[in-house]
Amino acid sequence: MNVPICELCVKSNVLCSGCEDKVKKGKLSKLEVKLSRLLYKMKDKYNLENADLTKAIDLDRVVIVLTKKDVGVLIGKEGKVVSEMSKELGKKVRIAEMSGDIRKTLSDIVAPAKIMGINKLYKKDGSIYKVRFSKKEIKQLPMDINTLEKALKYLLDSDVMIVFE
Numbered sequence: 001m002n003v004p005i006c007e008l009c010v011k012s013n014v015l016c017s018g019c020e021d022k023v024k025k026g027k028l029s030k031l032e033v034k035l036s037r038l039l040y041k042m043k044d045k046y047n048l049e050n051a052d053l054t055k056a057i058d059l060d061r062v063v064i065v066l067t068k069k070d071v072g073v074l075i076g077k078e079g080k081v082v083s084e085m086s087k088e089l090g091k092k093v094r095i096a097e098m099s100g101d102i103r104k105t106l107s108d109i110v111a112p113a114k115i116m117g118i119n120k121l122y123k124k125d126g127s128i129y130k131v132r133f134s135k136k137e138i139k140q141l142p143m144d145i146n147t148l149e150k151a152l153k154y155l156l157d158s159d160v161m162i163v164f165e
């Protein structure tokens with residue numbers, strides 16, 4: 001199982017200084033800590049040996065769990081794993097694949113809305129992703145635009161601009 005906290009922390013209720021440091025630096029969220037421990041508890045019951053939790057993002061109404069492996073593992077048979085996570089967090093949970101293909105990852109997150117295009121723009125002080133949607137897709141977005149922008153910033157570790165055309 002691959003989770004963002006160390007093996008020691010996954011089994012205990014306190015964080016070691018290494019993991020605590022990651023939280024302080026904003027590299028690790030409380031939500032990710034909680035989900036890591038939850039998955040560990042569920043490991044034997046649902047065969048989560050090969051599960052991968054890379055990041056988790058709280059979007060108010062929904063929590064996005066990002067995995068570098070097959071999303072099916074974290075969804076589970078008949079959606080049992082994802083529904084248990086959802087019960088525990090008291091929110092809808094959506095699993096998305098985080099691969100080198102940013103467009104694919106973002107598509108999973110914003111579904112059923114469809115992305116028109118993603119451009120990476122380079123500025124003097126870094127880069128910014130411009131994520132473009134058609135105007136008629138606004139209603140299809142599973143979260144509000146501010147929340148989405150914040151989530152994508154965390155996910156891409158870069159500035160993000162969302163535009164509707």
Ligand SMILES: [Zn+2]
Pocket residue numbers: 005006007008009015016017018019020
């Ligand atoms: Zn630790």
